[in-house]
Amino acid sequence: MILRRLELVDVRSYEQQELTFEPGVTLLVGPNAHGKTNLLEAAHRVATGSSHRVASDLPLVRRDAEAGYVRVELDTDAGRRRKIELELRPGAGTRARVDGQAVRQTSDAVGVLRVVLFAPEDLAIVAGDPSERRRFLDDVLAQRRPAYAAARSDYDRVLRQRNRLLKTAGGRGGDVAATLQVWTAQLVAHAATLTAARVAAVHALAGPTSAFYAELADLPEPVTLTYRSSCGLVVSGDPGCGVPDRDALAVQLRAGLEAVADEELARGVTLVGPHRDDLELSVRGLPARGYASHGQHWTLALALRLATYDVLAEVGDHPVVLLDDVFAELDQARRARLAAACQRWGQVLVTAAVEDDVPLRGAVVDVRVVDGRSTVATR
Template sequence: MILERLSILDYKNIIQADLSFSSKLNCFLGNNGMGKTNLLDAIYYLSFCKSHNNLIDSQNIKHDADFALIQGYYLENEGKVDEFFCSLRRRQKKQFKYNKKEYEKFSDHIGRLPLVMISPSDSELITGGSEERRKFMDVVLSQFDKEYLQSLIRYNKALQQRNALLKSDIQADESLYELWEEQLAAEGQIIYTRRQRFIQEFIPTFQYYYSFICQSNEEVSLAYESQLSEGSLLGLLKQKRERDKILGYTTVGVHRDDLDMRLGEYSIKKVGSQGQNKTYIVAMKLAQFDFLQKSQQITPILLLDDIFDKLDSSRVEQIVKLVSGENFGQIFITDTNREHLDEILKGINSDHHLYEVKGGEISRL
């Protein structure tokens, strides 16, 4: 999967850009706040129908513009070029088109353009709440498992309905609770099983990447935590129903799942240094890349946003060795440091493009 050309109009601080890319490595150099991350975010948007860091669509439109457009041309493995088009308008529903045909549901698009992004905001995986870690699992699984994505959508709708009943001032019929609880249990079991299987397969690859980058004997581990390991979700929902009515929300289910992220015997959140935390996250994301590549038989696009910050030179060198290898396809890298990019370019013999980003304007060097 190769992004050959990209056109952007009034997306965040990018007024207009028409870019052609290298099939291997594309480097974007510029100071903070110039628009490097916004460019990567536009590519992310074309894969996920949403921004990586701003879920309110209207806020992705340049502040003095009425609409924003993103258009990408992707080369498929068979040599076919597909066009993907997105338009965002204030106070209107966004449009998303594949070869000029509009999608009926945005979920139909997810997985068509596999992508992995590593960015500074990923630190939330460690420091943030459980929602961030569930999102990590959901983003991976939804890109290749349509049944999982549909179960997740149905589960969240049923959860919304049960929570509305719990908050209602009017006494709801018990049969309504049973209806939504049965759906939560059915979809929740699918989600639980897929997440459990995914983490089991994911852990060895994640540990390999961590060891390769840090070049030490530090041990890292991941454990999937779910209330469904205690028993049937349907039974748990019935058991907690009266308590949930008092609280006004559903206290059990896969929407409470978490990942226990450990360095040695301790939570990395408590003992990890900045370098260890960054290495942990980069290893998780590279393992995500590996998992998607094997699951879909398509090499995802890799976006690396300022990933060398807070890493010592030896870890930077190891990451450069990895991304320079044959396992990775098209890569987009941003950095404020020209030396980092030059180091990467030295290790890559294939085609590459270097760009400067300044005040939302992008020019090839």
């Protein structure tokens, strides 16, 4: 897949800006805080349905503007030209058009453009809270299985309704039991779907993550991925471990909810489900979050993203790789190994404050702030 055109209107620091791209490497060069990351963020928002930096679209819309627009054109591996437009209107929802046609829900636009983004924020995947690792898996699945984004939305909707009922249940007991059973049944059904997809993703990611880690670190340190469900299920990404089917997961999830039923009523919140699961990352048999060095955190986070490329390419178009200020954080040896990996990919967009930090050659785009607005110019 090749990203051919990216247009931003009233997005972040851009009033109106259009860029065109060719296959291969493109360097986006400019001082910090001049708008380089905003370009990659916009592409990521189109591809995955979310920003990698913020939880809502409000910060994406330029100050004093009513709405922001992101438009992309891309060529698929088969040579088909696709067009996507997002209208970001905080408080009024997001609208999307694909190939000129409005889509019923914005999740229908997710996965048309496929990207793999690595940014400094990705350190949180390894060292941060479980929510960061859940989001990582969800972003991978949203592009690998486009229907996953809609399934996640359905789960979140049911979870909100169930939590609302638990909070208002108080001491009413039987008055809410029947209604709670209805929401629990829906929650279990959606939870089993999400959990099965996540476990399958962990199995797909485990092998290439370990291989990329060894390549980047130049050390044969074993890396393992393990999915830990809040219902008690623990599944290793090792190829020898089986993947539970959806029905078996539903049984285990329901049992987990029944075990904490009294506590849920007392606390007014759902305590079992994919929203409380974790992806455990280990190096040499030790949890990376607590035992790995800063350098190992960087290498593992990058290996996860590079593995994502392979996992996505297995089931569809090859994604566009977005590297946000990555080379500045790596030593010379790791820079060289990452640069070698970049040569295997069809299109790579790289941001850098210092051009010499990037041991790659390609088209160069200068990014600057002029009169308070970001502008770009291709050399």
